[in-house]
Amino acid sequence: MAAPLRRYAMGVEYDGGEFSGWQRLVRPGEPDLRGEATVQSTLEDALSFVAGGRVDVTCAGRTDAGVHASCQVVHFDSSAQRDLRGWVLGTTSRLPPSVCVRWCVPVAADFHARFSARARRYRYRILNRSVRPALQRQYLTWERRPLDADAMHRAAQALLGENDFSAFRTVHCQAPHARRDLQYIGVRRDGEVVEMEVQANAFLHHMVRNIVGSLLMVGRGEQPEAWIGELLAGRDRTVAGPTAPSSGLVFVGPRYPADCQLPAEVTF
Structure with missing residues (x-):
């Protein structure tokens, strides 16, 4: 008699x-004839090896090329009898050095990595100095001109709340509408690094990078602080700032209600 399917949630870095x-x-x-590796296909291949059969995963939020994740959450179903340590270490052993499984927990059959999430968090880091970085360069964006992080923070507060973020979505965005609830946004300086953290119920395609691109214009003094609010109200992507590079962006992870019984780092 075949073993029943069980659903698992997994944290992936x-x-x-x-x-x-x-x-x-x-x-x-x-087969992928184009030879373009994706995180999803790489993870699914590793999981399928451990499970001894095909495993497909669903993630909390898709990331673009070049964007990193400290705790992407996925769910998958499998009838394979493996302990949690086996799922974590076995899958990681089949992954390249750039990917690892941090944890795996059983969840209810109706848990959904995307639809059960109540919020998502991103972090964007900018090295603000006259010389480009040598260390950590793949996790930073470089800006050689001085930035006023306090002005960027004040300007960003105009984005809080439920709004139409058409001014900050790419033309390729496939979302049916541009309304999102931006719950927190903060910009701060730590030495030579300017860091933005943002949390919303969901994000549009390139939304975070487009916000950063516009805030950089405020930080350099090219636009006044009030300009960010004007962009939001105008809903015109063509007059906003350019899309910031992907290298500085990290998907920190989603957040779920406590009754999902996931690790604390992804729980409200």
Whole structure:
């Protein structure tokens, strides 16, 4: 008699620099003739080896090419009899050095990595000095001109709340609407690094990087602080700042209600 399917949630950390984004580019089981590696296909191949059969995963939030994640959350179903340590260490042993599984826990059958999440968090880091970085360069964006982080923080507060973020979405965004609830945004300086943290119920395609691109114009003194609020109200992507590079962006992770019984770092 076949073992019943069980659903698991998994926390995954990855360096997105060598991947063409999160999303698998071909249907499950089909060969990738383009040779473009994605985090999803790489993780699914490793999980399938451990499970001894095909495993597909669903993530909390897709990331673009070059974007990193400190705790992406996925769910998957499997009838394979493996202990949690086996899922974590076995899968990680089949992954490249740029990806690892941090934890794995059983969850209810109705848990969904994307739809059960109530918020998502991102962090963007900018090295603000006259000389480009040598260390940590794949996790930073470099800005040689002085930035006023306090002005950037004040300007960003105009984005709080539920708003139409059309001014900060890419033309390729496939979301049916641009309304999102931005719950927190903060910009601070720590020595030579300017860091932005942002949390919302969900994000549009390139939304965080487009916000950063506009805030950089405020930080350099090219636009007044009030300009960010004007962009939001105007809903016109063509007059906002450029899209900031992907290298400085990290998906910190989603957040779930406590009754999902996931690790504290992804729980409200």
